Amino acid sequence: MFGQAKEIILAIDGGGTTTRCMAIDSGGLIRGTGGGGPSNHILSPLDVVRASIRQAIEEALHTAHIAPGDVRCISLGTAGIGPNGEGKEIIEEIAREVLSTETVTATGDMVIAFHGAILEGFGVVANAGTGSVVYGVSPSGANRQVGGWGHILGDEGSAYAIALEGLRAGARHFDGRGEFTTLVDRIPEALDVSDYIQVxxxxxxxNMAREEIASLARTVDAAAREGDEVSRRILRAAGEELALGVTVAIRELGMEGRDLPVSYIGSVFDSGEFIVRPFAEAILLRYPRVRVLPPKFPAVIGAFFLGARAIGWSISAEMLMNIKRCLLAA
Amino acid sequence: MFGQAKEIILAIDGGGTTTRCMAIDSGGLIRGTGGGGPSNHILSPLDVVRASIRQAIEEALHTAHIAPGDVRCISLGTAGIGPNGEGKEIIEEIAREVLSTETVTATGDMVIAFHGAILEGFGVVANAGTGSVVYGVSPSGANRQVGGWGHILGDEGSAYAIALEGLRAGARHFDGRGEFTTLVDRIPEALDVSDYIQVxxxxxxxNMAREEIASLARTVDAAAREGDEVSRRILRAAGEELALGVTVAIRELGMEGRDLPVSYIGSVFDSGEFIVRPFAEAILLRYPRVRVLPPKFPAVIGAFFLGARAIGWSISAEMLMNIKRCLLAA
Structure with missing residues (x-):
């Protein structure tokens, strides 16, 4: 579509629910995109992970009209890989099986999220989608993950955690155990049932899937926007939990006194002021020199940057502009 | 074993994990016991529920050397039935399919728990095993359930909730987000792994089952006993949550000014003072005339009492003494 293919990086963001692939050329043009199912190899069987990655890659190549031979590098960040690359060999092997190419590099999803949001250098990124994790990098290149324990051991501040708080607040009010909240009506509405028992x-x-339950975080958000105090408190507490993770990362990485970028990504932050404000305030209260900034790019672009670095492409201003332009057009 | 069978009630306590059956005669002698798998028909397929009830009944008859024809009544309380009998027809039909007998009566598990713990009259019972629910009956016979929303919408104060709090406290300390707790070592030990990441x-x-995770409540209990402050706080909060349910039931049933028995059953209360004391204190603070008492009998005996009432047996002192004696001998 943008002329003849030369050199392509397949950038992949693999989560517990979906896998996203972008075929991006050396000019920063996004030539094609593809999607697949879950690719967290801790939570899903390897053949599921393989199928998800295969589908995402094939779709991206297909929409881009690109031959496999034009792919120079596959760069993946997936949710099953640890912050120091624990488990990356499994994902790299799967990617090689799907498409044999020169360079294949995999890392954790929090790492690509960091490089998408902050680009280069040091800082901290809070990531709150269905799950939650905070990841920071120090000036010396040391890194630190805080949270990311999954829905049983943690995921404080995640969409799933917010949804559970909302569901429970509704049940508490229904019982007479908790104060009034419009969630007692909004949640049945959102699930298209008549009352809370039916919820x-x-x-x-x-046996509703965790992702589907997590989508009720949007209902809590809607209630907060219309003035529901219980919902606002739930979101504020979530923002503060995520901020706690950030301040711990700053402290543990020895960056207390520094000017420092902190960013945030994931669906939870779409709640805007109800999350972002308490998040930023709690961080600034502790570390006033922090700059809390929206993410520069999504995580999948972070995977592209890491791939580009791996094969020696320099990241030019023109490349960044093209990526931005393509993302806006998408 | 106790001589020739005449008339038998099969009393059944059916939960989300196990089903328990006792064959009890008109003298209060427990002639046989049996067990089966889950019988919550909301959570498990009906053929699983049927198999569980069948197995529990057949085992009880077998150990009692009793012929099906000697069974006069089957009285069930199961976790899928609501406090006002919602869904009981399904369970009664299944029981009739398993063993055709004169009288079959089913009710919610919170109802048999109440009649086991308090026997007769009015009062409130808190039930905290893997899940949690509070159930009260007023002098006029009105009833009220508080909680019992299951692990997604509630179950505050349950073993599963305590286990999650413990798991999260360990993860928070591991991250540097939370204060020191011995759970950071105790939980890996309990799961026979080397560190918290392995947990x-x-x-x-x-994909560990909820019941297995809930059993970590015992680890929190053990840590509390050895002085771990974080674990003690988790248990205290659980006791207070259960107490809140009790006070709401008292209020909603209009029993605020009354002398009133409140009891408690389920594995969570085995933690003794760390749960029972804050539970009792929080209730008495609000309603000083309440008497907080250990349960008189387990829930399955409550099912027996309801069955006895259904077929016109009077509950004599001798019958109660025999039941107590048999339970102690078991």
Whole structure:
């Protein structure tokens, strides 16, 4: 579509629910995109992970009209890989099986999120989608993950955690155990059932997936926007939990006194002021020299930057401008 | 074993994990016991529920050397039935399919728990095992359930909730987000892994069952006993949450000014003073005339009492003494 292919990096952001692939050329033009299912190899069987990565890659090549031979590098960040690359060999091997190419490099999803949001250098990024994790890098290149324990051991401040708080606040009010919240009506509405008892029957009866439950975080957000105090408190607490992770990363990386970029990504931060403000305030209260900034690029672009670095492409201003332009057009 | 069978009630306590059956005669002698798998028909397929009830009944008859024809009544309380009998027809039909007998009566597990713990009259019972629910009955016979929303919408104060709090406290300390707790070592020990990262890998990797995770409440209990402040706080908060449910039931049933028995059952209360004391204190602070008492009988005996009432047996002192004696001997 943009002329003849020369050299392509396949950048992949692999999560517990979906996998996203972008075929990006050396000029920063996004030539094609593809999607697949889950690719967290801790939570999903390897053949599922392989199928997800294969589908995402094939779709991206197909929409880009690119032959596999034009791919110079596959750069992946997936949710099953640890902050220091623990488990990356498994994902790299799977990617090589799907498409044999010169350079294949995999890292954790928090690492590509960091490089997308902050680009280069040091700083901290809070990532709150269905799950949550905070990841920081120090000026000396040391890194630190805080959180990222999954829905059973943690994920404080995540969409799933917010949804559970909302569901429970509604149940508490229904029982007479908790103060009034419009969630007691909004949540049944969102799930298209008649009352709160039916909410429980639907969630358990359908064995509703965690991602689907997590989407109720949007209902909490909507209630907060219309003035529901309980929902606002839930979001504020989530923002503060994520801020706690950030301040711990700053402290543990010895960056207390520094001017420092902190960014945030993931669906939870779409709640805007109800999350971002308490998040920023709690960080600044502790570390006033921090700059809390929206992410520069999504995580999948962070994977592209890491791939580019791996094969020696320099990241030019023109490349960045093209990426921005393509993302806006998408 | 106790001589020739005449008339038998099969009393059944059916939960989300196990089903328990006792064959009890008109003298209060427990003639046989049996067990089966889950029988919550909201959470498990009906053929699983049927198999669980069948196995529990057949085992009880077998150990009692009793012929099906000697069974006069089957009285069940199961976790899928609501406090006002919602869904009981399904369970009664299944029981009739398993063993055709004169009288079959089913109710919610919170109802049999109440009648086991308090026997007759009015009062409130808090039930905290893997899940949690509070159930009260007023002098006029009105009833009220508080909680019982399951692990996604609630179950505050349950073993599963305590286990999650413990797991998260360990993860928070591991990260540097939370104060010191011995759980950071005790939980890996309990799961027979080397460190906290391995705890996460094991729980997610094995897709560990909720009941198995809930058993970590015992680890929190053990840590509390050895002085771990974080664990003590977790248990205290659980006791207070359960107490909140009790005070709401008292208020909603209009029993605020009354002398009133409140009891408690379920594995969580085995933590003794760390749970029972804050539970009792929080209730008495609000309603000083409440008497907080250990349960008189387990829930399955409550099912027996309801069955006895259904077929017109009077509950004599001798019957109660025999039941107590049999339970102690078991």
């Amino acid at each position: 429980a029957l639907k969630i358990y009866g359908l | 996460a890998l094991k729980i997610y990797g094995l």
